[in-house]
Each structure stands twice: as C-alpha cells, then as structure tokens.
Amino acid sequence: MAQAKKIAFYAVIIFVAYTIIHSPARSAELVQVGFEGISDAAKSVGEFMTQLIK
Numbered sequence: 001m002a003q004a005k006k007i008a009f010y011a012v013i014i015f016v017a018y019t020i021i022h023s024p025a026r027s028a029e030l031v032q033v034g035f036e037g038i039s040d041a042a043k044s045v046g047e048f049m050t051q052l053i054k
Contacts, residue, residue: 020027
C-alpha cells in the first residue's frame with residue numbers, strides 16, 4: 001500500500017511539472033484563481049468574526 005501511495009505521489013508530481021512546462025500561462029492562471037479563492041475565504045471569515053463581535 002505504501003508503494004502505491006509513493007507511485008501515485010510521483011505521478012502527480014510529474015503531471016504537475018509537465019503541465020507547468022507545457023502551458024505556464026494557464027498554470028499561472030490556475031494558481032492565481034486558487035489564491036484569490038483563499039483570499040476571499042479569509043476575508044469572509046474575518047467579516048463573519050467582526051459581525052459576531054458587534
């Protein structure tokens with residue numbers, strides 16, 4: 001089972017590297033979308049906490 005996890009991990013790493021090399025602009029867009037999502041979620045949590053305090 002541990003061997004299968006190791007193989008799957010390396011397959012994902014190879015896929016990510018291939019994607020970045022093959023289409024760096026698209027990869028950058030996906031990373032940007034991910035960080036925007038995290039940022040929006042953090043802002044929403046902060047707003048929620050602020051409303052709880054009021």
